[in-house]
Amino acid sequence: MPAKAGIVVLEYWKNRHFLHSSNHHGNADIIMSNESGKQLAAEAALKYVDEDSIIGIGTGSTVNHFIDVLVAQKLRIKGAVSSSNATSERLKEKKIEIFDLNAVGSIDFYFDGADECDPHLRLIKGGGAALTREKIIAAASRRFICLVDESKQVGVLGRFPLPIEVVPIARSYVARQIVALGGHPVWRENVITDNGNAILDVHGLSIVDPVALETSLNQITGVVMVGLFARRPADVLIVGGSSGVKILP
C-alpha cells in the first residue's frame, strides 16, 4: 500500500532539488543560487498582481517564495484558487482565503513554477505531482505567469523526466503505450496525487514537437493529465538568475 501522499511528496520535494541541480553541477552553491533565482522571479511577479483580485496559485518552492513575498509586501488580494493541498495549507497559514474554481469562473492571472521551459514558453510541469489541477487552472486563466530560476531553461524539452498522472488501474497499460512511443516510464512509487492517482515519470524523450507529443499522450486511455504545457504554454516567463531578472517574451 502506498504511504500517505503528504509524507511521501515531502520526501520527493527534498530529493528533487538534487535532480534539478545535478542537471548542472550538483553542489550546494548551485542549489543556493537556484533558490535566489526563484526568489528574484517571485519578487518580479508581484507587478502582475491586481489588488482585490482572485489569483490562481500553483505549487512548488518557487510559488512558496511568491506567496511569502506577496504577504511580506502586504499586497491585498481577495483570495486565491489553489492548485494543491500543499499550497492550500500554506495559503491557510498565511490567512489567504481559498476559492473553488467552479465558484470563481475564469481567473485573470495564474502564477506557477515549472520544471523546464523552452524558448517558446512551453513547459514541463508536475515535479511536485500537482500537474492536473495546475493545468486546469492554467486553462481557466487569461494569463499564465510562470516563474523559474535560470536552471530550468532548455533549448528542447525533455531533460527533466515528463510527469504523467494516470488512473492507478491503468498504470501498466499506459506505461506500455509510452514505451511504444519511445519513452522510458518510471512509476513514482508511493506517491499518490491529490486526486488519488499515480504518476509515471517518462525519461528519454527529446521533445522536438511538444504540441504533437502532448496531443498523442492525451489520447492514451487511462491518462489523466500530461505534464507538458505546450498547447497552453505560459504567457509570461519570469526567469531569475545570476544576472538578475529576465521577462519573456
Ligand code: 5RP
Ligand atoms: C508542481 C510543479 C512545479 O511548478 C514544478 O515542479 C517546479 O517546482 P519548483 O518551483 O519547486 O522548482 O509543476 O507539480
